[in-house]
Amino acid sequence: MATDRIVGIDLGTTNSLVAYMEGGRPVVIPGEDGLNLVPSVVALDSGGQMIVGNAARKFLIETPDHAVYSIKRLMGRGVEDVHAELKYFPFRLAEDLLAGEVLRIRLGSKTFTPPEISAHILRQLKRNAERHFGAAVTKAVITVPAYFNDAQRQATKDAGRIAGLDVLRLVNEPTAASLAYGLQEKKNGIVAVYDFGGGTFDISILKLHDGIFEVIATNGDTHLGGDDIDNLLIGIALDDIAGDMHTDVRRKAGVVQAIRKAVIDAKIHLSTCADAEIGVQLPDGKRYEREITRDLFQRLIAPILERTVGPCRQALKDAQLKPEQIDEVVLVGGSTRIPQVRKLVQEIFGREELHTELNPDEVVALGAAVQANILSGGSAATENMLLLDVTPLSLGIEALGGVVAKIIHRNSTIPASAVEHFTTGVEGQTNVAIHVVQGERELAKDCRSLARFDLRGIPPLPAGMPRIEVRFLIDANGILQVAAREQRSGKEAQISVQPSYGLTDDQVEKMILESFDFAEQDLSERQLVEARNEAETILTALAKGRTSPAWAVLTAREHEEIAGLESALLRKKGGDDHKLIRAAIDALNRATMRLAELMMDSAVATVLHGKTMGEVDLGEGPEAPHPIGKAEFK
Amino acid sequence: MTEAPTKSLLTVLATTSPTEAACWSCGEMRAAHFCSACGKVQPARPVDYFTFFGLPRKLHLDVAALEREFYQLSRKLHPDLFAQAGEEEQRWSLEKSSQLNDAYRTLKDPIARTEYLLRLAGVEFQEQSQQATEKARASGQAKQQVVPPDLLEEVFELNMQLEELRAEQKLGKQDVALVHDLKQHEKHFQETLHALDHELQHAWKDWDHLVSDAEHGKAAAHEKWNEARDRMVGVLNRRSYVRNLVRDVGDAIG
Numbered sequence: 001m002a003t004d005r006i007v008g009i010d011l012g013t014t015n016s017l018v019a020y021m022e023g024g025r026p027v028v029i030p031g032e033d034g035l036n037l038v039p040s041v042v043a044l045d046s047g048g049q050m051i052v053g054n055a056a057r058k059f060l061i062e063t064p065d066h067a068v069y070s071i072k073r074l075m076g077r078g079v080e081d082v083h084a085e086l087k088y089f090p091f092r093l094a095e096d097l098l099a100g101e102v103l104r105i106r107l108g109s110k111t112f113t114p115p116e117i118s119a120h121i122l123r124q125l126k127r128n129a130e131r132h133f134g135a136a137v138t139k140a141v142i143t144v145p146a147y148f149n150d151a152q153r154q155a156t157k158d159a160g161r162i163a164g165l166d167v168l169r170l171v172n173e174p175t176a177a178s179l180a181y182g183l184q185e186k187k188n189g190i191v192a193v194y195d196f197g198g199g200t201f202d203i204s205i206l207k208l209h210d211g212i213f214e215v216i217a218t219n220g221d222t223h224l225g226g227d228d229i230d231n232l233l234i235g236i237a238l239d240d241i242a243g244d245m246h247t248d249v250r251r252k253a254g255v256v257q258a259i260r261k262a263v264i265d266a267k268i269h270l271s272t273c274a275d276a277e278i279g280v281q282l283p284d285g286k287r288y289e290r291e292i293t294r295d296l297f298q299r300l301i302a303p304i305l306e307r308t309v310g311p312c313r314q315a316l317k318d319a320q321l322k323p324e325q326i327d328e329v330v331l332v333g334g335s336t337r338i339p340q341v342r343k344l345v346q347e348i349f350g351r352e353e354l355h356t357e358l359n360p361d362e363v364v365a366l367g368a369a370v371q372a373n374i375l376s377g378g379s380a381a382t383e384n385m386l387l388l389d390v391t392p393l394s395l396g397i398e399a400l401g402g403v404v405a406k407i408i409h410r411n412s413t414i415p416a417s418a419v420e421h422f423t424t425g426v427e428g429q430t431n432v433a434i435h436v437v438q439g440e441r442e443l444a445k446d447c448r449s450l451a452r453f454d455l456r457g458i459p460p461l462p463a464g465m466p467r468i469e470v471r472f473l474i475d476a477n478g479i480l481q482v483a484a485r486e487q488r489s490g491k492e493a494q495i496s497v498q499p500s501y502g503l504t505d506d507q508v509e510k511m512i513l514e515s516f517d518f519a520e521q522d523l524s525e526r527q528l529v530e531a532r533n534e535a536e537t538i539l540t541a542l543a544k545g546r547t548s549p550a551w552a553v554l555t556a557r558e559h560e561e562i563a564g565l566e567s568a569l570l571r572k573k574g575g576d577d578h579k580l581i582r583a584a585i586d587a588l589n590r591a592t593m594r595l596a597e598l599m600m601d602s603a604v605a606t607v608l609h610g611k612t613m614g615e616v617d618l619g620e621g622p623e624a625p626h627p628i629g630k631a632e633f634k
Numbered sequence: 635m636t637e638a639p640t641k642s643l644l645t646v647l648a649t650t651s652p653t654e655a656a657c658w659s660c661g662e663m664r665a666a667h668f669c670s671a672c673g674k675v676q677p678a679r680p681v682d683y684f685t686f687f688g689l690p691r692k693l694h695l696d697v698a699a700l701e702r703e704f705y706q707l708s709r710k711l712h713p714d715l716f717a718q719a720g721e722e723e724q725r726w727s728l729e730k731s732s733q734l735n736d737a738y739r740t741l742k743d744p745i746a747r748t749e750y751l752l753r754l755a756g757v758e759f760q761e762q763s764q765q766a767t768e769k770a771r772a773s774g775q776a777k778q779q780v781v782p783p784d785l786l787e788e789v790f791e792l793n794m795q796l797e798e799l800r801a802e803q804k805l806g807k808q809d810v811a812l813v814h815d816l817k818q819h820e821k822h823f824q825e826t827l828h829a830l831d832h833e834l835q836h837a838w839k840d841w842d843h844l845v846s847d848a849e850h851g852k853a854a855a856h857e858k859w860n861e862a863r864d865r866m867v868g869v870l871n872r873r874s875y876v877r878n879l880v881r882d883v884g885d886a887i888g
Contacts, residue, residue, distance in 0.1 A: 004718070168717050212705055375717035386709055412739060415713065415732035473732055476713045 006139040006168060006376045007129050008368025010176075011118060011156065013072040013199030013225060014334065016040050017365035018125040018140075020132075024381035026180060026369035028362050029132045031124075037361060038128070042120045043067035044107040052124035061261070064090060064253035066108045070227055071121075073199050074103055074114040075159075076152030085223070088231040090253050102507070116511055118159035126163060131529045140165045141372040143364050145200040146172035147220030147311075147392045149438050150450050150480050157477070162511045168375050170477040173197070174204035175389050176367030177332040178213055180358055183370055183381060186211075189327035192315075194345050195364075196308060197333035199225040203312045205319045205326070211384035217318035217411045218392045219311035226267075226335040228304050233263035233292075236300075237278060241288050255283060270294050271337050298340045305344050312348050318411050323349045330355040332363055388413050391474050398435040398444040407472060410440065417473040428460040432468060436480065455484050524578070531581040535573045538585055542566060542592060550598035562591050667730060668710065675711065678729035682754055683737035691751060692845050693838035697742055704738040745873070748834065748866055757867055785826075785876070792819050792879065799886050813887055820883040823876050830873045837865040 008026070010017045015037040019028045028036040033054055043051045043059035044066045051059065059067035073085055079097055086093070094104035094111040104111040122142075129137045142165075144156050153170055160167035171179075174193035181191075188208050195202040202220035206213055237259050242248050249255040262278045269276035275293045282288055316323060329349050335341060337360065345354060358366065373382050390411045396404035397420065407418040422432050432455040439447030458466050467487040474480055542562070545551055554562075569584040668675055684691050687703060709715075711734055716727040740746045799812055840862040844854050 169714070209705065212708065371714075374714055377718060384709075386712055386714060388708060388712070413735040415728050416735050416739075417729075417732040418736075473728070475728060476731075 004139070004376060005133065005135070005137060006141060006372040007125075007137055008176075008365055008370070008372040009122065009125055009140050009142045010173070010362075010365035010368055011072065011121065011142055011144075011159070012040055012364075013070050013197060013227065014040060015198070015361060016121050016125055017362060018129050019362075019365040019369035020129065021369050021373040021379065021381070024379065025183070026366040026373075028365055029129050031128045032131065038121065038124055039069070040071065040121050041067060041069045042071070042107070042117050044110065050120050052120050060257040061254050064257055065092065065106070068105055068107060068117060070199055071105070071114050071117045073223065073227070074105070075118065076114075076149065076155035077103065079103060088227075088234075090256065113511075115155050115159040115508075116162055118156070119162035119511075122159055122163035122165060126165060127525060127529075131533075134530060134533055138164065138166055139168055139372075141169045141171055141368045141375065142167055143173045143176045143368045144170050144478075145197075145220060145222050146174050146195075146202040146204050146215075146218040146389075147200070147222050148172075148478070149222075149393055149448050150478070151448065152222065153477060153479050157479070158508050158511075161508055167477075169371060170479070171368055171371045171387070172202070172204065172215075172218065172389055172392075172478075173200075173364045174202045174218070174332060175206070175213065175215055175387060176365075176371060177330060177358075177363045178204070178206050178208075178367065179370040179385070179387065180363045180367035181330055181355060182208060182213060182385070184357070187328075190216075190321065190325060191328045191330060192312075192326045192349060193330045193332055194308070194312070194336065195220075195332040196335040196341060197225050198335070199223065199227045201225060201308050201311065203308070203315045205315050205321065212386050212388060214388040214413070215390045215411075216321075217315045218390055219315040219318070220392070221307060221311060224304070224307055225333075229267060229301050229335070230260060230263055232300060232304065233267065233278070234259050237263060237280070237288065237290065240290060241282070245282070245286060245288065247282060247284060247286065249282065252283065255280070259288075266292055267297075267338075270297050271339060301338075301340065305341060308344070309348060323351075328355055329353075332360055334361050336360050389476070389478070390414060391416060391478055393438045393448075394440055395450075395472060395474065395480065396437050396439075396444075396447065398437060402444050404437055404439075404442060404444050404447055408474060412474075414474050414478060415476055417471060420470050420472070422455065422468045422470060423464050424458065424461070424466050425463055427463050429463065430458045430460055431456050432458065434470065436472070436482075450480060451482075453482060453484075458486055459488070461488070527578040528576055528581075531578040531585070532573055535569055535581055535585055538588055538592075539566065539569065542588070545592065545595050545599060548599050550595055550601075553598050554595060558591070558594070562588070562595070565591050667707065675716070675723060675726050675730065677726050678733055681733075683740050683750060686733055686737045687741065689741075690845055690849065691754070692842040693744075693748060693751060694842055695741065695747065700738065700742055704734065704742075707734050744831075744834070745870070748838070748870060752863065752866060752870070755863055757863065785872075788819070788822070789879065792816075792883070795819070796882060796886050803886075816883050816887055820880060820887075823880050823883070826876050827873065827880065830869055830876065834866065834869045834873070837862060837869055841866065 005020070007029075008019045010019075017028050017036060017038065019026050021027075030036050031038055031053060035054065038053040039057055041053065041056040041060060043056035043063070045051050045059070056067060060069060068091065070089060073089065074082055074091065079093070079099065079101070082091070082093075082103065085091065092106040094106055097104060102113050102115075104113050105117060107117075122140075126137055126140075140160060142156055142160055144153055148156070156170060157167050174195040177195060178191055178193050188210065191206045191208060193202070193204045193206070195204070200220065200222050201224040202218065204218040205216050207216055208214075234256065238250055238256070242250070249259075259278075259280050262280045266276040266278045270292070273294070275291055276297075278288075278290045278292060280288045316326075326349055329345060329351065331342065331345065331354050336345075336356070342354060346352060370382060370385070371387065373379055374385055374387070378385070391408060391414050392410060394406045394410045395408040395418070396406040399405045407420055408416050422434065424432060434453040434455065435444060436450045436453065437444050437447035438450050441447050453470075455468055455470070458468065465488070468484055469487050470482065470484045472480060472482055565584070565588040569581070569588050572580045572584040575581070687700065689695070708731070711727055711731040713724065713727050713731060716724045719727070740750050795812060795816055799809070799816065802809055802812070844858055844862060847854055
């Protein structure tokens with residue numbers, strides 16, 4: 001059923017992808033430009049349209065105040081968390097932000113929350129998939145860094161909802177990668193996945209057992225990636241320009257973005273060459289040029305790479321494994337293309353051989369497609385495959401003195417639950433406040449505050465008498481759910497969950513409504529895509545018709561009319577008005593009706609080349625309702 | 635003699651297999667997690683972890699068999715298999731698989747398993763975790779923790795040395811001999827841990843015998859149960875104390 005199609009999405013810091021299982025293997029669905037990667041860049045053009053991906057990149061340099069990248073860094077975070085980021089990223093926060101409010105980013109004169117911006121990226125991927133299938137896509141599996149906390153996961157789910165996607169599952173990126181590899185290899189053993197991407201680092205250790213992918217331990221840093229390397233090099237270039245050339249361009253966002261592009265090119269170049277050049281044209285007509293050797297590059301980035309070692313050691317310790325007990329090591333994420341990163345991984349795990357067979361930029365999306373296939377009921381390829389993931393961070397509640405009492409430990413297989421009992425401290429008290437945190441530190445103030453719950457409607461009793469049972473459950477997405485009950489009276493205590501950094505349900509609903517404006521834009525785009533696909537179908541059919549014996553039966557006038565309408569359709573197809581394309585299709589359709597009939601007759605008469613009716617290419621005839629954009633037509 | 639715990643130990647031996655009720659979908663009498671007739675998942679009910687796996691409340695346990703059972707049940711209960719099911723079945727799958735994961739996590743670990751069984755038997759443990767220590771520190775109370783008498787002397791010496799080491803570290807110094815001494819202590823306490831694990835296994839044997847006898851209708855007297863229980867509580871308390879010492883030393887030498 002077309003409506004039950006579930007796609008897999010990698011919503012990355014630098015690039016995003018959508019993939020789907022076709023014929024037993026996952027494939028990435030390319031965009032209209034034919035490219036698999038959709039840069040995670042969103043821009044607002046002068047006409048108020050949202051531009052996403054490659055087309056949005058030029059805005060970063062031309063109108064930097066109308067464009068944003070690496071938005072994933074801000075997902076699920078509060079104002080006070082992101083001060084450090086603001087030094088390095090040109091995020092322009094809304095000026096009227098209140099403490100505890102969800103961040104909003106300025107694009108031109110408008111403001112957007114990180115989930116709304118991510119929703120634009122998701123909507124682009126959704127469109128790409130819809131163009132590919134020629135049908136609506138409403139269900140998705142989205143990947144998140146394994147070390148994402150509850151708020152970051154919730155924000156990702158919200159982004160999906162705003163984009164009109166039912167997010168059936170959030171899958172951890174390294175785990176998804178292991179699914180993609182597992183589909184190929186089908187081996188039992190212990191696998192470590194080292195996932196070093198654009199903005200996040202994860203390490204996961206899994207046990208593969210007859211199709212079960214059981215995560216034993218995971219660790220990471222949600223703010224460590226290729227971005228940090230870029231920022232380091234940008235910093236050096238800015239210092240050079242300020243010092244040697246006496247030009248301060250730090251505040252010129254467009255120039256900074258041009259430098260960013262130049263250092264990324266140099267970084268990529270250095271993965272294969274011994275040296276590279278960073279060259280940028282400055283606004284005063286001068287040109288900044290600097291040569292950087294691989295040796296210098298390696299010395300510069302060593303401290304950044306070193307930050308991945310601690311999480312690896314901790315994951316091994318949590319898994320109670322020694323490096324030599326790991327059977328396979330898999331590399332994921334664009335930053336693992338850097339030779340020095342590979343060398344470091346070889347050192348950590350004490351081996352030469354690393355798995356890099358699958359494209360490190362695509363493997364997570366491919367794994368998401370595998371998980372999507374499993375959720376849709378599975379297929380021969382995914383039969384017996386099951387993912388058992390863990391929660392990356394311990395869940396705790398704030399106890400007396402601000403100390404955290406852990407109730408679900410990190411690396412517990414999810415879904416996981418814990419039951420805690422609470423009571424009152426004052427006679428007649430009817431409310432109890434609970435503060436839930438996530439993290440490994442001992443004091444609540446050092447952990448991430450997830451939510452404050454208010455247990456209300458407790459029957460007024462002497463202090464300590466009520467016995468309120470609260471059940472905490474982390475679901476398969478790694479997201480917390482809470483339920484409470486007063487046991488003595490059997491009454492369900494009401495809970496109002498105040499997420500510390502999330503959008504409320506009402507806010508998400510409102511954003512969904514607002515997104516209808518964009519949905520209209522989506523709709524007209526979809527109609528255009530569908531009309532173009534249909535035009536392709538009829539043009540292909542016509543080309544086949546010309547080679548059939550029936551073509552000779554038509555009169556010269558008919559030939560002429562058809563040729564005229566054909567070139568008209570070809571012209572309209574290049575335009576962007578779906579109604580004009582439709583009209584041209586209809587005209588050509590009418591003019592070719594007799595051709596279709598003749599072809600049908602001859603098809604029936606001769607059963608062309610021994611084919612059955614259904615196989616004859618023009619059997620459906622151009623007058624039949626055209627299948628909307630068959631996947632075969634690109 | 636120890637006083638009887640709040641919950642009679644004999645009640646611990648009550649039902650060891652989930653009771654059967656009618657299947658919500660087809661009405662047949664069903665097995666614990668799925669209907670034996672139509673295979674549908676059944677609503678989660680509050681059961682203890684032993685009951686969830688259909689195990690007797692014994693402490694010797696075939697962990698490999700438990701793992702196989704865990705994988706088998708995961709293949710049937712995990713929410714991934716119910717992504718297309720109705721809302722209610724999705725919820726049951728979520729609740730059941732969380733029960734499954736919680737139960738497996740607890741039972742596969744020998745210490746967690748023993749503590750869990752003792753809690754079922756009404757024992758309340760003095761929290762000796764790092765959190766409890768921090769909590770006590772934060773609230774300004776001294777943590778109530780009884781030093782096992784035979785360790786008293788060594789613990790005293792160890793604490794002195796730890797203090798000394800921390801003071802030196804503050805000054806940026808490192809006394810090689812002191813670190814060596816501490817490592818010796820750490821090694822000794824590690825050995826003590828091993829010995830305690832061995833002792834715990836003996837205590838399990840006593841308990842498991844009592845359970846077997848009761849299963850054969852030869853219920854032992856209360857005192858016997860209490861004896862077996864108290865022995866395990868004693869070992870666990872000592873073990874937790876020693877483990878914290880090992881951790882403190884580990885933290886100090888880094």
